[in-house]
Amino acid sequence: MTSPRPRGTLLILNGPNLNLLGTREPGIYGTASLADVERLTTAAAEAAGFDATCLQSNHEGVLLDAIHAARGTAAGIIINAGAYTHTSVALRDALAAVELPAVEVHISNVHLREEFRHHSYLSAVCTAVIVGAGIHGYELAVNFFDKTLA
Ligand code: DHK
Numbered sequence: 001m002t003s004p005r006p007r008g009t010l011l012i013l014n015g016p017n018l019n020l021l022g023t024r025e026p027g028i029y030g031t032a033s034l035a036d037v038e039r040l041t042t043a044a045a046e047a048a049g050f051d052a053t054c055l056q057s058n059h060e061g062v063l064l065d066a067i068h069a070a071r072g073t074a075a076g077i078i079i080n081a082g083a084y085t086h087t088s089v090a091l092r093d094a095l096a097a098v099e100l101p102a103v104e105v106h107i108s109n110v111h112l113r114e115e116f117r118h119h120s121y122l123s124a125v126c127t128a129v130i131v132g133a134g135i136h137g138y139e140l141a142v143n144f145f146d147k148t149l150a
Contacts, residue, residue: 008075014056015082103141
């Protein structure tokens with residue numbers, strides 16, 4: 001059993017369809033799998049002195065429960081809510097409620113895509129937003145926490 005890292009835990013949340021990374025529309029989302037993304041993000045977090053908890057779900061309520069549970073236990077949240085980004089007032093309200101720094105990540109540049117992807121319910125309650133950097137966006141989010149958290 002390893003002892004907790006000193007800077008606390010980053011919760012890395014991925015929403016619907018992101019379990020299909022690697023096989024899903026590779027021209028848009030690339031060829032890395034979700035396991036690759038979680039491995040790279042966890043490695044970056046640990047190198048910066050954070051623990052990482054990764055969760056992917058296709059169910060909005062599961063994502064809500066994870067955000068609620070992060071209150072008081074996590075140092076920050078990295079969230080790619082997938083399509084819920086564009087639909088979910090509930091996820092927006094959960095992020096606002098827990099008062100944790102959060103970084104919204106999208107693998108693709110949503111602003112170059114269909115108009116319905118241009119609006120995010122989450123951006124206004126996130127500290128930072130990273131879009132279009134591919135899977136590097138998750139590491140950039142860790143880097144942001146490395147530079148901004150104690
Ligand atoms: C992932 C999804 O699943 C889409 O619904 C979003 C996002 C974009 C991404 O680029 O990571 O519109």
